[in-house]
Amino acid sequence: RGGGRGHKAVAAVGYGLSALCKPLLLMVHTLPLIGAVLAVDRTGKGLRTAPRDAMISLAAEPAVRGRAFGVHRAMDTAGALCGPLVAFVLLRVAAEGYDAVFTVSFCVAVLGVVVLLLFVPGRALPAAEDTGVRGPAGPRTPVRALLRRPQVRRLTACAVLLGLTTVSDSFLYLALQRRLDLPAGWFPLLPLGTAAAYLSLAVPMGALADRIGRRRLFLAGHLVLLGAYGLLLAPFGGGAGLVCGVLLLHGAFYAATDGVLAAATADAVPEDARGSGLAVVQTGQTAARFVCSLAFGAAWTAWGDHTAVLAAAVGLALAAALSARLLRPAAPAPAPNSPSEHTP
Numbered sequence: 001r002g003g004g005r006g007h008k009a010v011a012a013v014g015y016g017l018s019a020l021c022k023p024l025l026l027m028v029h030t031l032p033l034i035g036a037v038l039a040v041d042r043t044g045k046g047l048r049t050a051p052r053d054a055m056i057s058l059a060a061e062p063a064v065r066g067r068a069f070g071v072h073r074a075m076d077t078a079g080a081l082c083g084p085l086v087a088f089v090l091l092r093v094a095a096e097g098y099d100a101v102f103t104v105s106f107c108v109a110v111l112g113v114v115v116l117l118l119f120v121p122g123r124a125l126p127a128a129e130d131t132g133v134r135g136p137a138g139p140r141t142p143v144r145a146l147l148r149r150p151q152v153r154r155l156t157a158c159a160v161l162l163g164l165t166t167v168s169d170s171f172l173y174l175a176l177q178r179r180l181d182l183p184a185g186w187f188p189l190l191p192l193g194t195a196a197a198y199l200s201l202a203v204p205m206g207a208l209a210d211r212i213g214r215r216r217l218f219l220a221g222h223l224v225l226l227g228a229y230g231l232l233l234a235p236f237g238g239g240a241g242l243v244c245g246v247l248l249l250h251g252a253f254y255a256a257t258d259g260v261l262a263a264a265t266a267d268a269v270p271e272d273a274r275g276s277g278l279a280v281v282q283t284g285q286t287a288a289r290f291v292c293s294l295a296f297g298a299a300w301t302a303w304g305d306h307t308a309v310l311a312a313a314v315g316l317a318l319a320a321a322l323s324a325r326l327l328r329p330a331a332p333a334p335a336p337n338s339p340s341e342h343t344p
Contacts, residue, residue: 006051006275007052007054007058007275008051008055008116008117008122010047010048010051010275011047011048011051011052011055011116012113012116012117013047014044014045014046014047014048014049014051014052015044015112015116016044017041017043017044017047018041018044018045018109019106019109019110019112019113020040021037021038021040021041021044022102022103022105022106022109023102023106024037024040025037025102026098026102049278050275050276050278050279050282051275053069053266054266054274054275054278055120056068056069056072056262057262057263057274057278058271058274062267063210064207064210065210065214065266065267066205066206066207066208066210066214066260067203067206067207067210068206068263069206069258069259069260069262069263070207070255070259071202071203072259073198073202073206073254073258073259074198074202074203077195077198077199077202078199080195081192081195081199084192086104090104143280146269146273146276146277146280149268149269151267151268152277152281154326154327155215155261155264155265155268155281155327156280156284157323157326158218158219158323158326158327159261159281159284159285159288160284160285160287161288162219162285162288162319162320162323163284163285163286163288163289164288164289164291164292164295164315164319165315165316166222166289166316167229167292167293167309167312168292168293169191169194169250171293171296171297171308172232172250173187173190173191174305175232175305175308175309176190176232176242176243177190178305179232179238179242179305180238180239180242180243190243193243193244193247193248193250193251194247194250194251194254195251196247197247197248197251197252197255198251198254199251201252201255201256202254202255202258202259204255205217205252205255206255206259206263208256209256209260209263209264214260214264214267215264216327217256217257217260218256218257218260218261218264219320219324219327220256221252221253221254221255222253222257222319222323223320224249224252224253224256225249225250225253225316226316226320228249228250229309229312229316230313231246231249232309233306233309233310261281262278262282265277265278265282266278292312296308296312299311299312
């Protein structure tokens with residue numbers, strides 16, 4: 001909770017934890033310690049995501065909030081694409097390649113934290129909202145108070161429903177590899193295809209969300225993912241066309257949902273509870289996707305990859321239908337002086 005300065009402080013702690021984990025991975029050599037360091041790194045990601053998105057939402061005008069999140073996601077994905085390429089070059093040219101990779105990664109991460117602390121302003125709340133008068137999101141029960149807001153409750157329910165049928169990236173790539181019998185050496189390139197599509201479409205999708213509605217595009221993005229499932233299940237096609245089609249749809253799905261959900265949540269939450277609101281919706285979505293990964297892995301083991309993908313596709317179609325009903329705008333209340341309120 002809190003204004004822009006509080007968001008900035010929490011985000012800096014999250015980014016700092018992740019930066020600290022880079023050199024620590026060079027120092028640990030046992031599986032439990034490596035797992036602990038990775039857990040701290042993921043904790044840093046969990047800490048920074050909601051306050052970072054809150055800062056973006058507070059810095060952008062509401063009319064272009066979708067585009068603002070699209071720009072951020074595009075830049076974030078550009079870094080995700082450049083990182084493996086830089087690591088590949090370092091491994092080829094440096095004598096101690098892995099040490100060099102982690103050292104450079106640590107330096108870049110520290111630079112990012114410095115830029116955040118020195119150059120990103122901590123935006124204070126407007127004076128009207130900084131007077132101690134609280135809206136529905138009271139300081140003692142922020143989650144309950146937020147979920148009492150119909151728009152937040154519906155968005156959270158939709159994020160959970162759709163997250164329960166959103167197959168993990170790794171499973172989707174494994175299904176694609178098995179469908180085409182791809183050599184293992186090509187497998188690491190599949191995420192780069194998704195990232196390239198995401199990078200190309202993030203800003204246009206954000207701008208489209210500003211025009212047609214963020215909740216509507218969020219739902220449409222999951223229909224795009226359903227199309228990717230359909231390509232994996234189709235009895236025809238194959239080769240490079242299938243790979244490009246699945247990865248393009250997968251990247252488009254992320255472009256139409258990731259930043260768009262954050263923008264839609266920001267529309268539904270007051271500024272003084274922006275960080276809490278984003279955390280509630282994102283936590284619900286992440287927990288649902290975790291459950292989906294466990295269930296999909298069990299289904300893959302019991303029934304095979306084709307049946308597991310089919311079950312996910314059917315579940316996603318049902319979840320999308322339910323979400324469409326939840327996100328349907330409420331009917332306007334009749335005017336006080338409408339004829340229906342007067343007896344003849």
